[in-house]
Ligand SMILES: CC(=O)SCCNC(=O)CCNC(=O)[C@H](O)C(C)(C)COP(=O)(O)OP(=O)(O)OC[C@H]1O[C@@H](n2cnc3c(N)ncnc32)[C@H](O)[C@@H]1OP(=O)(O)O
């Protein structure tokens with residue numbers, strides 16, 4: 001394993017990597033997965049204690065990145081996506097916990113992905129190999145090895161991050177002491193694959209405009225019908241667009257400005273392939289491997305990953321607690337309902 005630079009050195013140009021952040025430490029390391037040179041960009045908050053027992057791994061969703069906390073700014077296209085969870089007096093207080101957040105394998109914010117340079121000196125682009133959620137976790141295991149963390153005090157994730165958190169607890173149970181799976185399924189369903197299929201077709205037709213279409217489709221699955229009705233109704237703007245149409249246009253435009261369509265496609269395919277039970281005798285058999293103290297939580301209005309999918313996970317893990325986040329916002333509540341999510345994290349970590 002070759003160790004990469006630390007803060008302050010010139011970061012690699014590819015993949016949207018930028019300089020350090022005053023609220024956290026942005027780092028990267030290089031290693032190798034079979035056949036794939038690997039760089040992982042990650043951020044940390046707090047200090048690893050001498051016993052190496054206070055490390056918490058936070059795993060982001062589809063278009064998230066390592067920037068869990070801190071303001072938006074140069075190099076941070078969005079503010080910290082769980083900003084309310086990390087900081088003094090918050091559930092993940094850096095005075096107590098060493099918080100680590102990697103950008104996912106296949107992503108576009110510093111970790112190896114389609115916008116990275118391939119061994120032939122050209123960007124990978126569409127040639128980037130298909131990766132699975134298991135590959136992504138294998139890469140994160142290399143990061144944990146590098147950091148000298150044999151077991152995480154907690155692994156936390158929502159949505160695609162929840163898929164990886166679950167995969168961690170199943171594939172290396174002895175390295176996960178406690179686990180929060182939020183708004184994620186044990187396996188992607190026909191509905192998920194169908195929604196993703198339409199998005200992937202749009203990107204195949206035209207990467208940039210197609211990703212805008214993909215985001216519109218996806219964003220609808222992240223919110224709820226009553227919320228859209230209450231916020232936008234049938235209102236038409238001065239420019240002639242329905243207000244809800246304009247809202248989706250806005251989210252599409254914002255994503256197009258900050259995200260790589262090839263990464264979007266690679267990560268979407270990885271989510272399609274997510275099935276924690278594949279090759280392990282099925283979901284129940286896979287879940288029975290988990291030894292972590294576990295909280296599985298869903299959102300009562302989530303139409304993408306409905307509550308029954310988290311109930312299934314909780315039912316399969318010995319001693320798991322099942323919790324419901326109450327929200328009108330649907331799937332995106334895992335990002336919005338920070339107080340409720342913070343309470344879940346606090347519950348998980350107390351006496352942990
Ligand atoms: C772990 C991760 O996933 S990290 C990545 C998270 N971030 C993203 O995914 C970015 C996309 N954004 C989102 O998904 C959501 O905005 C969330 C979950 C982050 C926050 O949700 P909310 O606070 O409910 O924001 P909401 O969905 O209402 O969007 C607000 C935006 O829509 C804009 N907007 C609202 N109505 C309209 C309209 N009729 N026309 C145009 N724009 C509109 C607002 O001006 C605001 O713009 P801004 O974000 O540029 O300031």
Ligand SMILES: N[C@@H](CCO)C(=O)O
Pocket residue numbers: 061062063064158159160222332
């Ligand atoms: N808004 C989130 C939702 C997906 O879970 C994202 O873009 O990652």
